[in-house]
Amino acid sequence: MKKHIYKLTLTVLAILGSLYSEAQTFEIRTVENDIGYLTVQMRETSGTGTPTTATNIVDITFVVRYPSGAVDIDLLCSSNDYNMIDGLGGVEQTFGGYDYHYWNASNTPFNPPSNWVQNVWEDIAVFYASGATGSGLFEIAPNNWDGRSLNWNQGGTDYTPTINGDVNYSYPTVVYDYVWEGGNVSAPFYDGNSWGNAANWKSECGVTQASVPTSSSNCYVPSGKTFYPQNVYAFVGFPGTALANNVRIQSGASINFLNVNADNFVISGDLLVDGTVTINPTSSVNPGISVAGSSTINATNGFIITPNASATFNGSTVQNAVNSIVIQSDATGTGSFIDNGTITYGASGSAKVQTYLSNSAGSGNFDIHLVGPTVDEENYTGAGTGAYLSAFNVVNGSTYAYSWDETQVLLNGWQNINSLSYEVRTADGIGLSTIDNLPHTLEMTGSFMTGAISSPSLTFSNNHYELISNPYPSSIDFDGLATDNSGVVYDAYWIWDPAANNYVERAGGVGGTQYIQVGQGFFVETNSAGTFNFSNARRAHSTVAFRETMTNMLSVAAEGGKPGYRDDAIIRFDEQATSGYDVNMEAVFWESQNSDATSLRSVAEGNLELAINALPLESLTGGEMLSVPLNFDCGYTSEYSLTFTDIESFEAGTEIWLEDKLTGGDWISLNTQPLYTFNGSPDDAADRFILHFFGPTGTDELAKTTVDIYSSGQHTYVRNNTDEAIREVRVYSLSGSLVRNLKTTDQKFMKIWVGDQMAYYVIMVVTDQQVYTEKIFINK
Numbered sequence: 001m002k003k004h005i006y007k008l009t010l011t012v013l014a015i016l017g018s019l020y021s022e023a024q025t026f027e028i029r030t031v032e033n034d035i036g037y038l039t040v041q042m043r044e045t046s047g048t049g050t051p052t053t054a055t056n057i058v059d060i061t062f063v064v065r066y067p068s069g070a071v072d073i074d075l076l077c078s079s080n081d082y083n084m085i086d087g088l089g090g091v092e093q094t095f096g097g098y099d100y101h102y103w104n105a106s107n108t109p110f111n112p113p114s115n116w117v118q119n120v121w122e123d124i125a126v127f128y129a130s131g132a133t134g135s136g137l138f139e140i141a142p143n144n145w146d147g148r149s150l151n152w153n154q155g156g157t158d159y160t161p162t163i164n165g166d167v168n169y170s171y172p173t174v175v176y177d178y179v180w181e182g183g184n185v186s187a188p189f190y191d192g193n194s195w196g197n198a199a200n201w202k203s204e205c206g207v208t209q210a211s212v213p214t215s216s217s218n219c220y221v222p223s224g225k226t227f228y229p230q231n232v233y234a235f236v237g238f239p240g241t242a243l244a245n246n247v248r249i250q251s252g253a254s255i256n257f258l259n260v261n262a263d264n265f266v267i268s269g270d271l272l273v274d275g276t277v278t279i280n281p282t283s284s285v286n287p288g289i290s291v292a293g294s295s296t297i298n299a300t301n302g303f304i305i306t307p308n309a310s311a312t313f314n315g316s317t318v319q320n321a322v323n324s325i326v327i328q329s330d331a332t333g334t335g336s337f338i339d340n341g342t343i344t345y346g347a348s349g350s351a352k353v354q355t356y357l358s359n360s361a362g363s364g365n366f367d368i369h370l371v372g373p374t375v376d377e378e379n380y381t382g383a384g385t386g387a388y389l390s391a392f393n394v395v396n397g398s399t400y401a402y403s404w405d406e407t408q409v410l411l412n413g414w415q416n417i418n419s420l421s422y423e424v425r426t427a428d429g430i431g432l433s434t435i436d437n438l439p440h441t442l443e444m445t446g447s448f449m450t451g452a453i454s455s456p457s458l459t460f461s462n463n464h465y466e467l468i469s470n471p472y473p474s475s476i477d478f479d480g481l482a483t484d485n486s487g488v489v490y491d492a493y494w495i496w497d498p499a500a501n502n503y504v505e506r507a508g509g510v511g512g513t514q515y516i517q518v519g520q521g522f523f524v525e526t527n528s529a530g531t532f533n534f535s536n537a538r539r540a541h542s543t544v545a546f547r548e549t550m551t552n553m554l555s556v557a558a559e560g561g562k563p564g565y566r567d568d569a570i571i572r573f574d575e576q577a578t579s580g581y582d583v584n585m586e587a588v589f590w591e592s593q594n595s596d597a598t599s600l601r602s603v604a605e606g607n608l609e610l611a612i613n614a615l616p617l618e619s620l621t622g623g624e625m626l627s628v629p630l631n632f633d634c635g636y637t638s639e640y641s642l643t644f645t646d647i648e649s650f651e652a653g654t655e656i657w658l659e660d661k662l663t664g665g666d667w668i669s670l671n672t673q674p675l676y677t678f679n680g681s682p683d684d685a686a687d688r689f690i691l692h693f694f695g696p697t698g699t700d701e702l703a704k705t706t707v708d709i710y711s712s713g714q715h716t717y718v719r720n721n722t723d724e725a726i727r728e729v730r731v732y733s734l735s736g737s738l739v740r741n742l743k744t745t746d747q748k749f750m751k752i753w754v755g756d757q758m759a760y761y762v763i764m765v766v767t768d769q770q771v772y773t774e775k776i777f778i779n780k
Contacts, residue, residue, distance in 0.1 A: 024049050026152050028062060029121075029165030030138050034250060035176050035204070035220050037076060037128055038138055038169055040064065040103075041121040042152065042161060051116040051154060056109040059153035060084065060124065062161075063141035065100035071131040071171045073101060073138075077205030083107045084125040095146040102148045126204075129171035139166035174246050174270075176220035177204055178213045180253075182227030191234035192227035195242040200227070212243075215268045219244040223252030223275065230258050245269040249277060251299065256280070265289040270315070273302045279335075281308035288541070291315065294341070297324035304328065305335030307356075310474075310541040313339045320346035323445060327374075327473055327518065329354035331439065334518045336541045337473040339450055350378055353473055355442040355519035357394065358498050359434065367498035368402065368414075368431040368593055370521030372469020373424055375446035382423035387444060390420035392432055394440040402431035404467035406459045406526070413463055427455035427534060429467035429521030442519070448473050455532040458488060464526050465494075471534060475515040475542040478506065478522075481534065488530035491584040492612075494523040500566040501597045505611040508585035510553060511570050515542035525583065551649050552620065554656060554691070558600035558632060560640030560680070567592075567600040570612045571628055571691065577614035579605055585614040596635025600642075603629040603687070620654070621695045625710030625717055630689035637681040642689075644674040653696035655719075657749065662688050667749045694719065709763045709774035711754070716763050716776055718750040724767035726750075732762040754778050 024047025033039045040062065044050050051057070060082060064073060072092050078084040087104040094100075103125060116122055129138075140163045143150040152159045178201045183192035190197035201209040201219075213219050221228065232240030242257070246269035249255060253275040257265060265279070270293035279289050288310035296318040297303045303325045305311050317339050319325060327335040334356065353374035359367050377387035393399050401422075402414045414431060424430055426449055434440060449471040458466045466489075470476050482491040492507035495516070506512030516522055524532065553572035559565065569589075577585055581604065589601035589609040602613040609631060619626050634640060647656060647670060657667040658676055662684060668676055694708065707726070708719040720726055726747065731740040731754055739761065742752060754761055755778055765772040 023047050024154075024159065026159050026161040027164040028124075028140050028150070028152075028161035029163065030064065030140060030167045030169075031121075031165065032167050032169055033123070033126070034222065035179070035248070036174055037126045037204075038064075038073060038167070038173065039126050040124045040140070042124050043121045044116055044118050045162075046118075049154065050118050051112045053111050053113070053115055055112060056155050057082070057105065057112060057153070058109045058156055059151055059158075060105040061087065061103065061149045061151045063100050063102050063145060063148045063150070064127070064138060065098040065141045065145075066129075066138045066169075067136035068094060068097055068099045070134055070136065071129050072099070073127045073129050075103070076126040076128050076175065078125050081110075081113055082124050083110055093146070098141075100141060100146075128173035128175050129169065131172060133172060135168055135170040137166055138169045139163070174218055174248075175204060176218045176246070176248065178202075178209060178217045178219040178244075179204060179206075180219070180221040180225065180229065181208075182225045182229075189233050189235045191231075193230035194232065194234045195229045196232040196240055197234075200229075215243045215266070216245050217243070218246040218248075218269070220248050220250070221253045221255060221275070222250045225253065228253065229255045232257075232264075240264075241266055243268075246271075246293070248272040249275040251275050254278070267291045267293070269293045271295040271313075273297045274299055276302055276304070278304040278306065279309040279311055280306050281333075288312075294318070297321065300324065301326055305337055307335055308333040310336040311338070312541070313337075314341060316341040317343045318346070319343070319349035319351060322348050322350050323352040324349055325351045325448075327351075327353045329356040329441060329518070331356060331358055336475060336518065337448070338536075338539050338541065339448070340536070343448055343450060345447060350445050351375060351448050351473070352443060352445045353448075353518065355444075357432070357434075357440045357442055359437045359439055367437075368433045368496060369498065370429055370467065370469070370496050370523075371432050371442065371519055372429045372471065372521050373426055373444065373449075374471075374473065374519040375444045375448060376426065377444055377446040380423075380446070382425075384425050385449065386423060386425040386428065387446070388420060389417060389422040389424060389430075391444050392424070392430070392442065393420065394432070394442050395434045395436060398435045400433045400435070402433075404429070404431070404465070404523075406463055406466050407461050409463065413465065425456045427453055427468055427471045427532065429469040431467075431521075451536060453534040455534075458524075458526050458530055458532060460526045460529040465523050466526055466532075467521055467523055468532050469521040470516050470518060472539050473518055474539045475517050476534065477514060477538045477540050478516050479509050479514050480538045481532075484535065484538070485530075485532050486584075488528055488532060489524040489526050492525055492587045494587065494590055495520065496593065499564045501562070501564070501594055502567040502592050502599065503590040503611070504568070505587035505590070507587040507612045508574075508582075508614065510572060510585075510614075511568070511587065511612045513542075515540055517542075527583070552617065552651070553646050553649050555645045556600060556630070557643045557645070558598050558640060559643070560638055561596065561598045561634050561636045565598040565635075567598055568611070569600045569602055569630065571602050571615065572613070573615050573617045573620045575617045577616050579616060579619075581605075581608060581610075582614050585612075586610050587612040594635075597633070598635065598640065599631075599633040601631050602691075603631055620693055623695065625708075625712060626693040626695075627712045628691045628693070629687055630691055631686040632680065632684075632688050633682075633686050634680045634684075635682055638679070640678055640680045642676045642678075644670045644676075647671060647674060651696040655694040657692040657694070659690040659692060659751070660688065661685075661690065666747065667692065667751075692717070707765050707767070707772040709765065709772065709776065711776035711778060714753060714756055714778055716752050716754050716761075716778075718752065718763070718765055720748050720767075722767070724769045726765055726767050728766040730764040730766070732764065733759070
């Protein structure tokens with residue numbers, strides 16, 4: 001009897017075990033994971049035997065099939081670790097119009113690497129596709145397809161998972177062999193934010209890397225990390241370059257190089273941003289970030305270029321989010337972006353460009369900023385590309401705008417514009433001011449301007465000046481553009497500098513800066529009607545003023561009155577210059593917009609006031625003294641200074657002297673004293689200063705010091721280069737009559753009035769050792 005009871009018990013247990021087995025169900029699918037890999041996942045959907053790290057897995061088998069003849073797949077890793085291998089020795093199979101691989105578990109039995117949670121998908125294996133480029137359906141084949149089983153054996157019991165999902169997968173797969181982990185310190189030079197710290201990186205299968213990413217490394221930065229890349233080497237003063245091939249930033253993740261070390265970021269492949277990349281300024285010789293391949297920005301504010309930082313995208317650029325690329329601007333400068341491919345925008349894709357407007361005009365004055373459209377504004381539907389005036393409305397109800405009308409007399413060129421629907425075309429310029437005298441940041445959203453761009457038509461009817469603007473999201477090389485447009489404009493520009501309260505001029509490659517910044521408006525002088533044409537070839541990353549090394553150039557800066565007030569003048573000598581106005585080498589002086597400005601300019605023939613004055617080289621080297629009047633105005637009774645630079649650009653032996661007509665006294669040798677401080681008042685005469693140039697002395701004269709005698713206008717000038725003491729200066733007519741006789745105290749420089757009659761005279765200088773004579777000409 002007991003025997004029969006025992007048999008019955010075994011039968012019941014078997015039946016119960018069978019019922020238990022049938023109640024436990026699993027599903028399997030193919031997906032594309034966050035990094036872009038083809039992944040096979042499984043989950044338990046019912047039952048009470050949810051796999052744990054103590055469960056014995058006896059077998060796993062499945063087929064992944066895909067379109068025939070185009071692509072192959074390989075196992076990347078077995079998800080730490082289900083011990084998956086290719087059950088057919090890695091040989092791709094073909095059946096029923098598909099190619100496939102048959103995968104099964106090895107080293108069985110084993111335990112799962114983690115505890116499962118019912119109805120939560122678990123990664124079983126990760127694959128990558130190689131071969132041709134394309135896309136197709138990658139799926140799990142049904143059980144017994146081509147005689148291959150679909151099976152999950154847990155604790156000795158077989159289960160056939162239900163197929164629940166497939167994926168239309170694009171190939172080939174980018175294998176991200178460097179996955180950011182962060183937070184590790186491996187040496188004093190490295191921290192948990194260092195791109196150049198190998199300990200911060202893991203392989204695609206979770207193994208810590210032994211070396212840093214190189215230009216062939218594909219780098220993935222996932223979300224959920226405490227530490228993100230902020231430097232190459234965590235050591236101040238030790239700059240580096242972050243290298244990568246392809247880079248992908250997951251949503252919620254970020255890269256933000258903080259410029260502690262003037263780091264660079266060079267990507268030789270593609271950039272995909274679903275999170276945030278912030279590029280901070282690097283040193284002036286470094287490129288910031290450059291991407292050789294395509295760049296896709298899928299996040300709002302996904303790619304931020306901070307003031308003075310730069311980015312170059314050499315491949316195609318795709319912007320799929322609002323303000324996906326942002327160029328920031330502040331008092332220190334503006335970011336810079338250059339594309340060398342094509343730019344496309346998704347349904348909501350756009351870019352944002354900022355322009356910083358600094359106001360410092362003071363009470364009763366208003367700075368007029370010269371600006372133009374920085375994008376093709378998103379709401380603009382007018383002619384061509386550009387922005388409506390409403391996009392420039394930085395202070396509602398308190399912003400004033402002005403256009404420039406070339407057909408008017410020069411001083412009346414500014415024309416008030418107030419319609420918010422006024423069309424400001426791409427590359428056109430306007431004047432902009434606010435009445436609150438506060439700094440503001442102008443922001444425009446739309447599409448970047450790139451490629452060949454032409455300004456609105458430039459006329460040639462009256463004042464011959466036109467206001468245009470830089471249309472690109474980067475600086476432009478004015479010198480190159482002036483050459484390109486020489487048939488329409490002269491080689492000169494004028495830019496208003498609110499901080500200096502004056503115009504900055506450049507002409508013939510001298511003065512100002514070679515590069516004009518993002519959104520900057522500037523005046524040009526036309527020589528005929530036409531358009532000013534911009535090209536990508538003339539774009540540049542530049543936030544630092546270009547410093548000329550031209551010879552025979554004297555730069556003069558006048559400062560004082562109010563903090564920041566300044567004006568510059570340049571006097572230079574060139575073989576191509578004439579004594580008249582050379583339109584491609586000189587720039588006329590423009591008065592400040594404000595009456596309290598500190599102003600400086602030289603005076604040329606016909607009392608023409610010039611900011612940049614080019615004189616014939618022979619006037620410097622011809623053996624005579626050359627005098628150049630220097631006019632100065634100021635708005636306050638205060639201390640001012642004149643700073644003279646580039647004196648070293650003149651040939652050895654050249655002497656430059658400054659005469660202050662108001663104070664009188666000895667001339668100041670600028671070769672030894674290049675800074676002159678003085679008191680000025682608005683009531684002082686403008687024609688206060690004169691620059692005197694003495695060209696280089698010949699080799700014979702260098703061997704023997706002498707007394708030099710020159711003339712200019714109605715005066716003679718005596719320069720004592722010797723150790724002798726001058727006792728007397730006599731002026732004779734050519735007939736031998738004594739015109740003037742001056743008993744003098746010894747001076748190194750003397751200015752002596754001779755007469756107001758045009759004639760030749762003989763000057764005799766008597767020293768304590770000998771007599772010097774020279775014939776001069778007095779010009780009435």
